[in-house]
Amino acid sequence: MSLTPVLFPDLIQALIDTIEVHADEVTELDQAIGDGDHVFNLQRGLQALREHAAEIAQLDWPAAWQKIGMTVMAAVGGASGSLYATLFISLGKNSHDKTQDLAGFAEAFQLAVEAVKQRGKADVGEKTMLDVLVPVAQALRQDAEASKPLAELLDHLCGVAEIGVEATRDMLATKGRASFLGERSKGHIDAGAKTAQLMVAAIAGVLTKWQ
Ligand code: ADP
Numbered sequence: 001m002s003l004t005p006v007l008f009p010d011l012i013q014a015l016i017d018t019i020e021v022h023a024d025e026v027t028e029l030d031q032a033i034g035d036g037d038h039v040f041n042l043q044r045g046l047q048a049l050r051e052h053a054a055e056i057a058q059l060d061w062p063a064a065w066q067k068i069g070m071t072v073m074a075a076v077g078g079a080s081g082s083l084y085a086t087l088f089i090s091l092g093k094n095s096h097d098k099t100q101d102l103a104g105f106a107e108a109f110q111l112a113v114e115a116v117k118q119r120g121k122a123d124v125g126e127k128t129m130l131d132v133l134v135p136v137a138q139a140l141r142q143d144a145e146a147s148k149p150l151a152e153l154l155d156h157l158c159g160v161a162e163i164g165v166e167a168t169r170d171m172l173a174t175k176g177r178a179s180f181l182g183e184r185s186k187g188h189i190d191a192g193a194k195t196a197q198l199m200v201a202a203i204a205g206v207l208t209k210w211q
């Protein structure tokens with residue numbers, strides 16, 4: 001299977017829709033242990049991407065990811081803005097081809113998640129988006145290498161993301177604003193992990209329909 005940025009407008013719309021549907025739920029999560037702006041931050045980034053979607057769809061992968069990263073960087077404040085911008089810019093640096101097969105994307109994505117870890121000085125177990133992104137990147141890499149059928153692979157990634165987000169509930173936050181609460185951060189799912197999981201599910205939905 002080869003992926004092209006032509007999919008990009010559909011993907012962005014799916015992300016906008018899922019964040020809209022879950023906006024109140026995510027805002028409550030970010031209000032409980034953060035400052036409540038996470039949905040707003042994501043929506044600003046996604047709206048900016050929608051404005052550039054037609055242009056991005058015409059680019060090859062390295063240029064598309066670079067443009068996506070720079071757009072997010074310019075549009076979004078907050079920790080999540082710079083972390084997602086890092087993810088996309090790194091994807092651009094690690095994508096070399098005009099079209100990309102799934103194994104190539106999986107490799108680039110794992111490197112990009114490593115770049116996010118470095119940027120945030122964080123790792124799994126700290127109650128952040130990384131508790132979804134890291135296991136999803138690992139599962140994607142393994143499944144792509146094993147040439148798992150796409151539908152099975154996407155189902156697997158969605159399940160891994162759900163386990164990741166649920167695991168953040170009992171974690172102690174040691175990074176980001178939630179870490180200011182210490183022990184009181186326990187008992188709440190992390191908002192950034194939740195939106196990462198929602199976005200994985202939405203992307204899987206688009207790819208399933210498209211295949
Ligand atoms: P801010 O925390 O600046 O208000 P957002 O509310 O948009 O920004 O994003 C908060 C989310 O960012 C958190 O829920 C968490 O998932 C993620 N996050 C915060 N700090 C880090 C970090 N150092 N590494 C990885 N993810 C982080």
Ligand code: MG
Binds near residue numbers: 035036038078
């Ligand atoms: Mg916030």
